[in-house]
Amino acid sequence: MTYQRTDWVLDVTSLNRYVAQTLMSDPVLRGVRLRGEVSNFKVYPSGHWYFTLKDQRCRVACVLFRSNAVRMSFQPREGDQVILHGDVRLYEEGGSYQFVADSMRPEGTGSLYQQFERLKAKLQAEGLFDEERKRPLPLRPRKIAVVTSEAGAVLHDIRRVSMRRDPGVPLVLLPVQVQGEGAAAQIAAAIHRAGLLADVDVIITGRGGGSMEDLWAFNEEVVARAIAESPVPVISAVGHETDFTIADFAADVRASTPSNAAELAVPDRRELLGSLRQLGRRLDAAAGRTLDGLRLRLAGVEKRLHAASPERRLHEAHQRAALLRLRLDRAADEAVAALRTRVPVARLRLDAAADRQLSTARERLGRCQDRLEAISPRRVLERGYALVTSGDRVITGSAQATARMTLHFHDGTVAVRREEEENHGDQKEAEL
Numbered sequence: 109m110t111y112q113r114t115d116w117v118l119d120v121t122s123l124n125r126y127v128a129q130t131l132m133s134d135p136v137l138r139g140v141r142l143r144g145e146v147s148n149f150k151v152y153p154s155g156h157w158y159f160t161l162k163d164q165r166c167r168v169a170c171v172l173f174r175s176n177a178v179r180m181s182f183q184p185r186e187g188d189q190v191i192l193h194g195d196v197r198l199y200e201e202g203g204s205y206q207f208v209a210d211s212m213r214p215e216g217t218g219s220l221y222q223q224f225e226r227l228k229a230k231l232q233a234e235g236l237f238d239e240e241r242k243r244p245l246p247l248r249p250r251k252i253a254v255v256t257s258e259a260g261a262v263l264h265d266i267r268r269v270s271m272r273r274d275p276g277v278p279l280v281l282l283p284v285q286v287q288g289e290g291a292a293a294q295i296a297a298a299i300h301r302a303g304l305l306a307d308v309d310v311i312i313t314g315r316g317g318g319s320m321e322d323l324w325a326f327n328e329e330v331v332a333r334a335i336a337e338s339p340v341p342v343i344s345a346v347g348h349e350t351d352f353t354i355a356d357f358a359a360d361v362r363a364s365t366p367s368n369a370a371e372l373a374v375p376d377r378r379e380l381l382g383s384l385r386q387l388g389r390r391l392d393a394a395a396g397r398t399l400d401g402l403r404l405r406l407a408g409v410e411k412r413l414h415a416a417s418p419e420r421r422l423h424e425a426h427q428r429a430a431l432l433r434l435r436l437d438r439a440a441d442e443a444v445a446a447l448r449t450r451v452p453v454a455r456l457r458l459d460a461a462a463d464r465q466l467s468t469a470r471e472r473l474g475r476c477q478d479r480l481e482a483i484s485p486r487r488v489l490e491r492g493y494a495l496v497t498s499g500d501r502v503i504t505g506s507a508q509a510t511a512r513m514t515l516h517f518h519d520g521t522v523a524v525r526r527e528e529e530e531n532h533g534d535q536k537e538a539e540l
Contacts, residue, residue, distance in 0.1 A: 128200050131198055140194065145187060145189055169204065170192065172210070190215055192211070194211070220324065242360045246341075248380065249309035251307040253302035255299055256284065256366075273375065277374050280305060284298045287324070299331070300334055313326075313345070313346075323347050327355070331355055490518040494516060496515055509526055
């Protein structure tokens with residue numbers, strides 16, 4: 109089935125999309141280099157650049173998106189002649205075609221621009237532009253070294269802004285030539301000298317605006333390396349806000365203008381004093397809160413210390429002892445009262461038991477006396493026997509007899525003396 113052209117009915121979106129695809133598929137309209145004059149240049153909050161490129165007869169809308177704009181070393185101004193590289197595309201929503209650029213360079217400075225890009229790529233590859241190398245500016249510098257021309261307006265602007273913000277920060281000028289032959293070497297040498305000056309905490313180097321050729325001294329490698337080797341932070345203030353140089357990338361901080369450089373380097377004394385007053389109030393409040401907390405902690409410690417003090421503990425011990433004494437006295441009284449009722453009964457029981465034990469003891473004693481009497485030596489002596497002793501020794505045989513002995517009878521004692529008769533031999537006789 110075939111359609112005649114008269115059968116086609118397109119909506120606007122389809123038409124614009126078809127035209128956009130047709131433009132994008134045309135190799136002639138891709139990778140185009142376009143020359144013209146910049147007009148109506150605007151930087152949107154998104155970071156995209158929108159402008160018009162025109163010649164003597166025609167103009168075309170152009171855009172350079174943020175991802176490519178951040179790589180640009182300069183920002184064009186009204187009337188600049190530039191060369192763009194990019195593609196021709198259709199803006200479908202608006203139905204108008206535009207040139208979408210991915211790079212831009214000034215026309216007429218092609219050789220310088222190529223040198224600029226080569227040096228920028230080289231130093232960037234070495235890490236000279238890395239953010240990790242950037243040093244913060246001091247809160248209030250003791251002294252600022254200014255590397256610029258003594259005849260230009262740069263020094264006047266820096267001095268004016270510095271005196272307005274804080275007249276107590278001294279400036280030291282190291283005058284140099286800022287353009288022309290030998291300018292780059294002078295700038296680099298002055299940066300080296302400034303870093304060795306006593307009390308210098310910040311270096312500002314730069315010059316006023318101009319063409320790329322006028323600013324070229326700050327695109328030299330020797331200046332970039334001097335900035336990178338500086339022992340103190342360096343602020344680059346070259347040209348106007350739209351001007352970019354190699355020095356800007358190498359510096360620790362880029363200032364849009366020399367006046368802005370002074371504002372970055374010299375803090376406003378009034379703002380500092382206000383901040384100090386505010387900080388003082390915050391410190392006072394924090395100290396008050398800390399003291400209140402410490403007072404609460406101290407009160408708690410004192411309370412615990414009082415509770416644990418020896419005097420308090422001794423007082424409590426005395427109170428507990430007094431209470432225990434009362435309880436003991438009460439218990440003793442109760443025990444004594446109970447014992448009083450039991451004592452008479454116990455006394456009767458004790459008397460009865462004592463009587464029984466005494467009677468039993470008397471009976472045992474009587475039996476013992478009888479037995480003793482039965483075996484008593486006195487009973488034996490009453491039957492006619494006598495006990496013979498010599499001193500404390502009992503004589504039990506004749507062999508033990510001594511010259512003097514004592515006879516014990518049941519009713520008394522008699523002393524005797526031993527005599528021996530020759531005519532009786534072994535017979536011995538005692539004479540009373």
